[in-house]
Amino acid sequence: MQNGYKNIEDYGIIGNLDTCALVSNDGSIDWLPVPHLESPSIFSSILDSREGGSFSIQPSGHFTSKQRYIEHTNVLQTHFTTSEGTLDVTDFMLPQYEEGGNNGKRWALFRKINCEEGMVDVNIDFKPRFNYAGIIPLLVDHAIGLKSTDGEFHVYLQTDIEFELEQGGAQTRRTFKKGDEYWLILMWGDDSYVPFSECENMLAATIRYWRKQAHVCETDPCLFEGPWHELVIRSGLTLKLLTHPSTGAIAAAPTTSLPEEIGGVRNWDYRFAWIRDASFTIQALYNIGYRQPALDYFHWIHNICSAMENPETLRILYTLHGEYIDGEEVIGHLSGYKNSKPVRIGNAAAIQKQHDIYGELISAYYDTVRYERDLIGTDWRMIRLIADHVCQIWNTPDSGIWEVRSEPKHFTYSKLMCWVALDRSIRLAEHYGFTCPLETWKSVRDDIRDAILMQGFNPRMNSFVQAFGEEYLDATSLLIPVLGFLPFDDPRVQGTLDATIQYLSNDGFVFRYNGPDGVTGGEGAFVLCTFWLVDALALSGRIDEAEEMFKRVLSYASPLGLIAEEIDPITGNHLGNYPQGFSHIGLINSALYIGKAKGREQVGPEPIGVTDENEIEK
Numbered sequence: 177m178q179n180g181y182k183n184i185e186d187y188g189i190i191g192n193l194d195t196c197a198l199v200s201n202d203g204s205i206d207w208l209p210v211p212h213l214e215s216p217s218i219f220s221s222i223l224d225s226r227e228g229g230s231f232s233i234q235p236s237g238h239f240t241s242k243q244r245y246i247e248h249t250n251v252l253q254t255h256f257t258t259s260e261g262t263l264d265v266t267d268f269m270l271p272q273y274e275e276g277g278n279n280g281k282r283w284a285l286f287r288k289i290n291c292e293e294g295m296v297d298v299n300i301d302f303k304p305r306f307n308y309a310g311i312i313p314l315l316v317d318h319a320i321g322l323k324s325t326d327g328e329f330h331v332y333l334q335t336d337i338e339f340e341l342e343q344g345g346a347q348t349r350r351t352f353k354k355g356d357e358y359w360l361i362l363m364w365g366d367d368s369y370v371p372f373s374e375c376e377n378m379l380a381a382t383i384r385y386w387r388k389q390a391h392v393c394e395t396d397p398c399l400f401e402g403p404w405h406e407l408v409i410r411s412g413l414t415l416k417l418l419t420h421p422s423t424g425a426i427a428a429a430p431t432t433s434l435p436e437e438i439g440g441v442r443n444w445d446y447r448f449a450w451i452r453d454a455s456f457t458i459q460a461l462y463n464i465g466y467r468q469p470a471l472d473y474f475h476w477i478h479n480i481c482s483a484m485e486n487p488e489t490l491r492i493l494y495t496l497h498g499e500y501i502d503g504e505e506v507i508g509h510l511s512g513y514k515n516s517k518p519v520r521i522g523n524a525a526a527i528q529k530q531h532d533i534y535g536e537l538i539s540a541y542y543d544t545v546r547y548e549r550d551l552i553g554t555d556w557r558m559i560r561l562i563a564d565h566v567c568q569i570w571n572t573p574d575s576g577i578w579e580v581r582s583e584p585k586h587f588t589y590s591k592l593m594c595w596v597a598l599d600r601s602i603r604l605a606e607h608y609g610f611t612c613p614l615e616t617w618k619s620v621r622d623d624i625r626d627a628i629l630m631q632g633f634n635p636r637m638n639s640f641v642q643a644f645g646e647e648y649l650d651a652t653s654l655l656i657p658v659l660g661f662l663p664f665d666d667p668r669v670q671g672t673l674d675a676t677i678q679y680l681s682n683d684g685f686v687f688r689y690n691g692p693d694g695v696t697g698g699e700g701a702f703v704l705c706t707f708w709l710v711d712a713l714a715l716s717g718r719i720d721e722a723e724e725m726f727k728r729v730l731s732y733a734s735p736l737g738l739i740a741e742e743i744d745p746i747t748g749n750h751l752g753n754y755p756q757g758f759s760h761i762g763l764i765n766s767a768l769y770i771g772k773a774k775g776r777e778q779v780g781p782e783p784i785g786v787t788d789e790n791e792i793e794k
Contacts, residue, residue, distance in 0.1 A: 180225030184750040185734035191417040192269035196430035204232035229305025249386035261294020285362040291352035303345040312344040334361040391464040410737035411760035420496040424472030425449035429753035435516035440697035446753040455539035460764040487565035501526040525579035535593025542600040563601040570594035582694030586644040588632035589652035595624040639675035648691030651705035658785035682745040700742030700751040707762030
């Protein structure tokens with residue numbers, strides 16, 4: 177532990193489909209925004225170990241600890257061992273939504289303390305800090321235990337354990353004997369008493385809920401069979417935690433400002449939904465059996481498009497409720513994780529222009545049609561608007577998929593996704609017989625292709641490059657064959673794979689790019705990009721290389737099977753926001769591609785890139 181900070185990978189996550197909490201492997205809740213994931217936090221010690229606030233339960237003397245999830249659930253257990261005995265703390269939140277909408281369950285986080293053997297002296301320390309630790313709330317006794325309030329917002333701790341109240345906190349030390357069980361219930365927005373006798377039933381119901389959500393093999397052998405099978409299941413459960421069922425949106429991560437470099441400034445708020453990986457998200461969800469979440473995610477995409485005045489008004493990211501994000505704010509009173517400043521709330525990239533989103537949006541329609549939903553007239557109206565818009569803007573610069581904060585450029589990947597937008601629109605038009613300026617679309621598609629081949633490929637590097645006329649590499653070039661722009665056996669594709677391995681990777685981990693981006697400092701290797709390389713190798717027939725790389729990356733997953741945005745190839749420590757939704761989407765898709773490369777069958781159409789045409793199957 178450095179200056180009171182745990183490593184990022186030392187945390188587990190629990191949630192209720194409205195928000196998530198991070199629980200360290202020594203029993204401390206160090207991050208919890210309420211009532212929603214995008215809301216201000218009431219515990220933020222992961223961003224300031226001294227002043228951020230936390231809710232810890234841990235033995236008072238020396239102990240060892242480890243965490244596990246109850247099998248195939250998001251119910252977390254922290255097991256403590258001391259010289260005098262053993263103790264379990266079980267943490268969970270009641271899921272707020274079932275299929276069909278809100279089921280009326282309360283907003284609450286449950287903590288069960290159970291002494292298994294011997295006797296254990298336990299410290300319980302409750303230090304809420306509202307509004308990202310900007311407010312030390314008043315803490316007073318209450319009929320059900322404790323009440324924490326700033327006069328407008330209230331948080332309650334239901335307990336029958338006596339606490340000593342101090343300025344801004346409550347503490348107690350208690351001896352637990354074998355067989356002792358106690359519950360503490362953290363509630364917000366509701367102070368009605370929960371009979372402790374009902375808590376076990378709530379725990380059992382929560383376990384049943386998550387096990388119902390877990391991936392179940394639909395083919396024999398399972399498409400995801402391999403040493404990574406349990407990690408695929410954990411990835412699916414993690415994505416489910418990041419999903420907002422009322423809108424279908426999926427958060428990139430449940431945290432803000434966990435740094436891409438310790439002590440650096442690349443600290444961003446990721447508690448929002450991005451458009452940029454829509455089609456691969458739908459594919460991952462569908463193939464692990466999350467059909468309804470996949471359709472819900474598509475409906476989020478559909479609703480975003482339905483609300484647009486014209487394609488120019490589309491944003492690259494939205495809140496989980498489908499709203500615009502109003503810029504970015506620095507929280508100056510927080511020291512940052514391991515003194516990595518600044519801590520940011522919101523995301524200024526929301527107002528950037530990124531042309532790749534148009535290809536992602538139309539791919540989302542195209543691939544959803546490939547699975548199980550027909551297009552309707554209003555769908556086609558939106559697709560046509562986007563395709564016509566792409567014809568107008570494809571040859572203008574933008575900020576690119578990685579949200580660089582330097583001047584706009586002619587990013588190769590942005591051009592590729594404009595090509596995808598027109599290519600998939602043309603296929604849909606021809607399949608359904610929709611009216612459109614088909615010849616114009618085909619002509620512009622050919623112009624984009626020619627531009628990419630002439631200006632996006634560097635013969636000296638024998639690789640596609642990040643931007644036209646440059647020699648910097650970008651991991652997005654790995655998607656050129658996956659998206660059907662060129663076949664995998666094209667020498668330019670294989671040259672790009674080899675250049676990525678030689679110049680853009682370190683010990684099997686792939687970085688996003690190696691060019692300037694307008695932000696100081698460095699970053700770790702990007703997990704999703706590493707999985708893209710695995711995919712490209714597998715689909716190229718280089719299966720042994722793909723599987724070896726895949727296993728290596730997975731060996732760096734947290735003890736709970738969680739993965740952050742990035743990994744430091746030197747230390748193996750996780751970096752960036754955690755757990756990262758797109759890292760887990762990448763894991764699922766890489767397992768899918770390796771399974772396909774080994775001849776296994778999937779339910780539904782072929783994955784993206786497996787066939788040359790990815791034609792619509794009806």
